[in-house]
Amino acid sequence: MKRSGRLLGDDLIQTTTATGQVVERLATLDERSRSEVEIYACGPMAMLAATARLAREFDLPCQVALEELMACATGGCAGCAVRVQTPDGPAMKKVCVEGPVFDAAQVF
Ligand code: FES
Numbered sequence: 001m002k003r004s005g006r007l008l009g010d011d012l013i014q015t016t017t018a019t020g021q022v023v024e025r026l027a028t029l030d031e032r033s034r035s036e037v038e039i040y041a042c043g044p045m046a047m048l049a050a051t052a053r054l055a056r057e058f059d060l061p062c063q064v065a066l067e068e069l070m071a072c073a074t075g076g077c078a079g080c081a082v083r084v085q086t087p088d089g090p091a092m093k094k095v096c097v098e099g100p101v102f103d104a105a106q107v108f
Contacts, residue, residue, distance in 0.1 A: 022051065026058060034058060041065070041104070052108035062104035068095040082107060 015022045026034060037058075041051040042065040055062030068080040075097035084093050084106040093099065 022054065026054070034060070039063070039104075042067070048104070049108045052104035055104055063101050064104045064107060066095045066100050066102060066107070068100075070096050072096070 013025065015025060022039075026037065029037070037060050039051060039055050039060055039062040041048055041062065044067070048064045048066070052062055052064065054060075066082060068082065071077045071079040073080075073096045075094050078092070078094060080095040081092040082095055082099075082102075083090055084102060085091075086106070093102070
């Protein structure tokens with residue numbers, strides 16, 4: 001993990017497989033620094049699920065960008081629909097028009 005820039009006045013820490021594991025980096029932060037962390041993740045579903053579990057464990061806000069196969073990409077076929085949790089219960093959301101970014105806690 002490395003500090004690679006600033007976003008909206010906050011430090012931006014980017015992790016990739018080349019720079020280290022996000023779990024290791026979070027573990028090195030003191031509690032105050034960890035309380036300021038927000039996670040934005042993209043990548044394979046298994047990695048996003050693991051990232052969502054990590055966010056839940058550390059009680060951190062987390063947004064995930066889902067990658068789904070898209071036949072129409074206009075909301076017409078529902079081929080990209082994923083199950084999410086809403087305040088009213090489970091629902092299907094179309095990644096192409098209602099995402100692709102979702103709150104991780106809604107999806108995983
Ligand atoms: S790809 Fe057809 S509804 Fe999303």
